Amino acid sequence: VNAADRPVISPARHAARLEAARAATRANGLDALLVGVGPDLQYLTGYLAMPLERLTMLVLSSRGAAIVVPRLERGATEAGVSGDVEIVTFEEGADPYGLVTSRLDDGHAGVATIAVSDRLWASHLLEIQAAIGRDARFRSSSISVASSVLRELRMVKDAEEIELLRLAAHAADRVVAQIAGGRLVGRTEADVAREVRDRLLAEGHETAAFAIVGSGPNSASPHHEASERVIQAGEPIVLDIGGSLSGYGSDITRTLWVTGGDANKGPDETFRHLFGVLYTAQAAATAAVAPGVACEAVDAAARRVIDAEGYGEAFFHRTGHGIGLEEHEDPYLIAGNAEPLAPGMAFSVEPGIYLVGRYGARIEDIVVCGPDGPIALNEAPRELYVVDG
Ligand code: ZN
Ligand code: ZN
Ligand code: ZN
Numbered sequence: 001v002n003a004a005d006r007p008v009i010s011p012a013r014h015a016a017r018l019e020a021a022r023a024a025t026r027a028n029g030l031d032a033l034l035v036g037v038g039p040d041l042q043y044l045t046g047y048l049a050m051p052l053e054r055l056t057m058l059v060l061s062s063r064g065a066a067i068v069v070p071r072l073e074r075g076a077t078e079a080g081v082s083g084d085v086e087i088v089t090f091e092e093g094a095d096p097y098g099l100v101t102s103r104l105d106d107g108h109a110g111v112a113t114i115a116v117s118d119r120l121w122a123s124h125l126l127e128i129q130a131a132i133g134r135d136a137r138f139r140s141s142s143i144s145v146a147s148s149v150l151r152e153l154r155m156v157k158d159a160e161e162i163e164l165l166r167l168a169a170h171a172a173d174r175v176v177a178q179i180a181g182g183r184l185v186g187r188t189e190a191d192v193a194r195e196v197r198d199r200l201l202a203e204g205h206e207t208a209a210f211a212i213v214g215s216g217p218n219s220a221s222p223h224h225e226a227s228e229r230v231i232q233a234g235e236p237i238v239l240d241i242g243g244s245l246s247g248y249g250s251d252i253t254r255t256l257w258v259t260g261g262d263a264n265k266g267p268d269e270t271f272r273h274l275f276g277v278l279y280t281a282q283a284a285a286t287a288a289v290a291p292g293v294a295c296e297a298v299d300a301a302a303r304r305v306i307d308a309e310g311y312g313e314a315f316f317h318r319t320g321h322g323i324g325l326e327e328h329e330d331p332y333l334i335a336g337n338a339e340p341l342a343p344g345m346a347f348s349v350e351p352g353i354y355l356v357g358r359y360g361a362r363i364e365d366i367v368v369c370g371p372d373g374p375i376a377l378n379e380a381p382r383e384l385y386v387v388d389g
Pocket of ligand 1: 223
């Protein structure tokens with residue numbers, strides 16, 4: 001997929017999302033939803049604005065949808081916003097925050113009841129609070145985070161979103177195959193990470209957000225930063241890579257073992273056993289995915305297998321995270337999260353076993369909860385990749 005051929009979310013979907021968000025705003029008893037630059041704005045309008053000290057803010061209220069932007073951003077906003085949104089501009093140096101509060105209702109007896117996007121800069125939020133204070137209509141304000149309204153919408157992916165997640169997953173699958181089939185021994189982790197990023201872009205990603213290349217003992221550090229360590233024959237590599245395609249994330253982990261072509265440098269018995277347990281655990285967690293199943297039950301399905309083999313202490317992170325416009329978003333597959341899965345939810349399933357100081361392994365797929373069970377978007381083989389490197 002090259003840049004020009006990348007599919008995008010249709011204007012009809014953005015219009016439907018705006019309408020659903022307005023309905024949810026009303027249903028939550030809010031006067032308005034104030035959405036600054038970030039994934040919520042991108043979700044509702046398609047607009048991937050630059051985060052700046054100058055305010056860009058979508059105001060969803062009973063008066064409709066308006067986006068307050070600096071006049072110099074009008075062209076970019078017209079090009080970026082899809083759906084029925086009024087563009088309200090302010091001049092350089094003028095106060096935009098009064099423009100925002102002017103669109104609030106006084107439906108709550110003098111209280112401005114609003115929700116702001118979770119990623120809104122504190123500097124903007126404080127100015128909005130000050131502007132409400134200056135507005136004679138309001139005695140006070142009640143401010144909450146917009147995720148209370150938007151998480152329900154964003155968590156359940158529609159068919160267009162799932163298609164983009166699938167394209168991103170398949171692109172990442174191809175990069176895994178390319179890296180596993182290439183030279184690794186004698187190169188630094190950082191050098192391989194650079195190749196991963198280049199290949200993700202070549203396979204259609206617009207960003208290559210991360211490339212974890214953990215070799216040897218570094219494979220036991222789940223968020224290892226690719227280093228200047230030189231990869232050697234006879235050790236594992238945890239390869240955890242991803243980025244975004246048309247805004248939607250990829251995130252895949254596969255574990256390799258490089259032999260350098262030496263038959264005596266294959267995986268040892270401990271590693272083979274550890275990986276076998278991990279493979280079974282990842283398959284069990286994926287198989288547990290179905291509508292109505294609690295997020296924590298998927299986590300438990302992986303943990304049960306790993307605990308039973310005595311590796312419980314070596315699996316020290318949650319089993320997965322939601323994915324969409326953000327690399328990590330709701331729902332989280334973690335003990336204590338009783339939220340039931342619903343068709344359309346998309347998340348990673350990524351147990352790992354780490355013998356700190358020695359080596360470790362992880363297997364990660366992006367999985368969608370389908371109407372009848374799991375739909376794994378990644379198709380790269382999940383077995384241990386024993387390669388010459
Ligand atoms: Zn992670
Ligand atoms: Zn990952
Ligand atoms: Zn992940």
